[in-house]
Amino acid sequence: MSKKTGRQLVASNKKARHEYLIEDVVEAGLVLTGTEVKSLRMGRASLAEGYCTDYRGELYLENVHIPEYTQGTWTNHAARRRRKLLLHREQIDKMTAKAAQAGRTIVPLALYFVDGRAKVEIALAKGKKLHDKRQTMRERQDQMEAQRAMSAHLQQHG
Incomplete structure (x- = not known):
């Protein structure tokens, strides 16, 4: 099977650009299980209520819905589980420091594949x-x- 190159969009959060004033955008990797990747490759995900939290010095993606893989067995994943984001330490520190200010949060804007790897575009946002x-x-x-x-x-x- 040939690897696809380029960027393949899985889901985008159109509501985020309406609800928030986008300040700083960063691309992050995601730690996923096998069934989550298969479900994403089928183009199934929802970022609508998603947000990022700081947990033990790491950034995590919360409340993003990746439905269970239809052909999955007992190894299937929970649809709304906490998923770790892969970022450099400086990026994590910068984002969490800015998000700690009043009225700011970190929201996912898009979920996509770049050269076969799942990526999420997160943004520091201020509520409108x-x-x-x-x-x-x-x-x-x-x-x-x-x-x-x-x-x-x-x-x-x-």
């Missing part, structure tokens, strides 16, 4: 206030309307 979310939605809507007007104009005069 309701008016910030509305402003973001308004900007996105204005951008879409401008795009529509441009394409309509090009169709009439093109």
Whole structure:
């Protein structure tokens, strides 16, 4: 079987970019069991309620749902277990120090494979206030309307 190269996206957390102001993004490796990897290769995972915690000086990915592997036996994994992140010591210290500040957390943005290895993109994030979310939605809507007007104009005069 040939190894796939490049980046293959498994899951992304679209809600995180809406709920949080993203400050610092880092790519981390994941410690997974065999059935978790097989389940991820089938493209099954959810980062919706995921977050990272500092536990005994290490960063762990919590509450990320990787469903049980369908062909798995008694060796199957728990769907929402705590998974260790693989980062350099300096990165862990920097992220945990910044996350300790008020209103900040570490959230997963994307789960993917790079050259056959499972990676997760985590970000230091600050919670948005309701008016910030509305402003973001308004900007996105204005951008879409401008795009529509441009394409309509090009169709009439093109």
